[in-house]
Amino acid sequence: MRDRVAKGPLIPYLLWIAFFVIAPIALIVYYSMLDLNGNFTLENYKRFFSPVYIQMTLTSFFYAVIITFFTLLISYPMAFILTKTKHKYLWLMFIIIPSWINLLLKTYAFIGIFGLYGPINAVVSVFGIESQQILFTDFSFIFVSVYIFIPFMIIPIFNSLDKLNPTLVDAARDLGASPFTTFRRVIWPLTIEGVKSGIQVTFIPALSLFMITRLIAGNQVITLGTAIEQQFLVAQNWGMGSTIAVFLVLIMLVSMLFTGRKAKGGRV
């Protein structure tokens, strides 16, 4: 009897997982072992370990880490300030609203803003500085990506900061902790879960960004996402495209392990 009660509610959940998580991943793994003619092969995996793809994986990873780092650097203080304001939910909404606008529209706007004859260079030239090349640089790529991910990072951090019991901070200060110590020993450990969720929702999509790499970085940055798009749409090599996707899934799993929730408690 107890078993049935325990397992019954799981059925819809298991069905969902089977159809929308396990089946698609199984299909990707299946396709990754096919060559152009649909025969079984491990050639795609061999090719993935060639210098070109290894280098691409490392650069993707590198850019995703940088993007996540800057997004966190901006989002944490911002979320902290937000929780201290009077109308905090209103302010939060103002920050979230831009994420309702289509990603491509925002990206196209940046092409105009960053252009040689765009508003930024117009301001710069007032100070007698020559027009700067902003578009199609590492800077523009990271800037636009960070801008896009900030709302996704802020929400979980805001929530965990909002739930933080202010009496704990007061207690720390009363017991003589400096503001920095209070932050390091009290606030940070208690909001780490929010930070981890924020990192997950930033880092994983950042690995597979693809339109921005062409529109803002002019294909000077090639991510795994771009390579998958090319393999499917241009080379029509679904096998190789799926193989890259398999590795993308693996990297995501590893990053989930690192940012996953550990048992409560621990060191304080």
Add this chain to the structure above:
Amino acid sequence: MKSLINLSIAILLLCAGLYFVADQLEASGGKGSKDTITIYNWGDYIDPDLLKQFTEETGIKVIYETFDSNEAMLTKIQQGGTTYDIAIPSEYTIEMMIEEDLLHPIDHSKIPNLQYIDPYYLDLPFDPKNKYSIPYFWGTVGIVFNPNLIPDHITFESWNDLWDPSLKRKVFLVDGAREVMGMGLNSIGESLNAKDEKLLRQVTDKLVTLSPNIKGIIGDEIIPLMINNEAAVALTWSGSAADMMSENEELDYAVPQEGSNLWFDNFVIPKTAKNIDGAHAFINFMLDPEVAAQNAEYVGYSTPNKAALDIMDPEIVNDERFYPPEEIKDRLEVYENLGLEWLGKYNEYFLEFKMSIR
């Protein structure tokens, strides 16, 4: 418990629904009846007034859909279920479609206006005797540049001018493996259809030395960016070049001497077409000299219609950049269908080149 069962059923229904929608999506495109024809064409690649004129003259309604790459079009027609009466692919895709038996033969007796087409564009290797396709437009791959932004000694008579150190970070390339690898092959005097790993290796190594000059490798965004003078030089198709030059008068277009790509977009009738007579009527209508002239002036690409050239603005027709004389055309090459294996290799080398840009 009941709500759990309901939830489970809902998920199963959702799966069935998604499957059904996917099925419908693949099958969509075209109603298939006697008084309509469905056309599948590149975006902004026909004068819309002509579609209205066709309906007025023949009473046949036109349903018009667009695609943005040969590959996307091919995939959709391969899936079956579509009823496009006319599609307009490029030559190497037509070759592939003939091989896969996707095309309906064209009855030349129903297209009397075929007489106006310049024989130069008929009976080409990709479709001998034009059994399956009729020429629509043609063009080249070349270099658009702004002479005011580059030194005088660079004229782009040779592809190797792209490597000039004065062009640091001033060059856009179109994001296409065949265009860029083809340019590289041409620059060392080889065929842009080369199937030789050693040559491709050599070309990739040469392209890597071009990377300091590259500002970006992009798609259609190249048109507005060049109009705004964001870069001085761009490798692109002649039609995009015509678009840019009509907006920015400073720009010029050149096809380097070593040779380049000559491409054709032709009308075809897919096997799945429902209104074969209507499709023939439409092709015949589009080949009418007046119609072809109006269309060519609207679209900006080069028309293969000899009679249309006579009534078009002489300034356009005598522009050797877009209507090169035959001795220049003889240096141009048509893309052959490389097959998926070699297409894959071209893409791998292109990817390696893209990775080298920093």
